[in-house]
Amino acid sequence: QKEVEQDPGPLSVPEGAIVSLNCTYSNSAFQYFMWYRQYSRKGPELLMYTYSSGNKEDGRFTAQVDKSSKYISLFIRDSQPSDSATYLCAMRFVRGTGFQKLVFGTGTRLLVSP
Amino acid sequence: DTAVSQTPKYLVTQMGNDKSIKCEQNLGHDTMYWYKQDSKKFLKIMFSYNNKELIINETVPNRFSPKSPDKAHLNLHINSLELGDSAVYFCASSPRTSDTYEQYFGPGTRLTVT
Numbered sequence: 001q002k003e004v005e006q007d008p009g010p011l012s013v014p015e016g017a018i019v020s021l022n023c024t025y026s027n028s029a030f031q032y033f034m035w036y037r038q039y040s041r042k043g044p045e046l047l048m049y050t051y052s053s054g055n056k057e058d059g060r061f062t063a064q065v066d067k068s069s070k071y072i073s074l075f076i077r078d079s080q081p082s083d084s085a086t087y088l089c090a091m092r093f094v095r096g097t098g099f100q101k102l103v104f105g106t107g108t109r110l111l112v113s114p
Numbered sequence: 115d116t117a118v119s120q121t122p123k124y125l126v127t128q129m130g131n132d133k134s135i136k137c138e139q140n141l142g143h144d145t146m147y148w149y150k151q152d153s154k155k156f157l158k159i160m161f162s163y164n165n166k167e168l169i170i171n172e173t174v175p176n177r178f179s180p181k182s183p184d185k186a187h188l189n190l191h192i193n194s195l196e197l198g199d200s201a202v203y204f205c206a207s208s209p210r211t212s213d214t215y216e217q218y219f220g221p222g223t224r225l226t227v228t
Contacts, residue, residue, distance in 0.1 A: 008154075008155075032214075032215035034215055036219075038155075041222075041224075042221060042222070043118070043204055043206075043219035043220050043221045043222050044157065044204070044219045045219070046216065046217065046218065049215045049216065051215075086155060088155075088157065092214050092215050098169065098211065099169070099170065100211060100212065100214040101159045101162065101170055101172070101214065102159065102214055102215075102217065104156070104157040104158070106154060106155055106156050107155045107157075
């Protein structure tokens with residue numbers, strides 16, 4: 001079982017729809033939860049990061065973390081064709097002092113049609 | 115003005131060859147990373163450097179040797195290339211080792227080994 005599970009999709013929605021992207025994880029030691037957007041043939045781009053359980057909003061994007069359920073979500077309101085990309089969740093793993101790394105989900109491909 | 119840049123963008127080579135990929139960041143960050151993204155989009159950390167010092171080596175074969183001449187540059191040399199090395203290699207940087215949640219990625223180097 002992977003440490004971070006993410007449905008690969010593709011998830012197809014019409015323009016204007018509300019999109020929900022999700023990840024589950026198994027390691028309760030994960031801190032900081034991130035969402036990256038990756039366009040085809042480009043590098044991942046950091047969208048948002050959160051630390052604690054709850055919601056964090058940035059424009060049309062809302063990140064939600066539920067540590068008790070080990071479940072994180074990214075909501076996109078009023079989705080646009082330009083939102084079509086692969087969305088990667090990532091989580092920070094810390095061991096001792098000085099060792100930190102990100103563990104990524106496999107990404108969900110989102111297609112927003114005009 | 116590119117934040118994290120990589121060269122080359124594409125690299126096609128034969129098995130057994132040795133090749134290098136270069137990365138530069140102009141963000142003033144202390145920490146740099148190499149990631150490998152396989153054909154299924156799974157992104158995995160390979161190495162992490164903080165101010166020219168190796169911090170993380172994630173059980174990568176000895177054929178891969180990173181080198182950081184200064185904190186703005188991180189290169190990756192690969193000896194005796196194998197078919198399984200075909201992937202997209204991403205360089206990333208973060209302000210400090212403690213800021214792994216805030217990583218900025220380069221555009222990637224698509225390596226194809228034939």
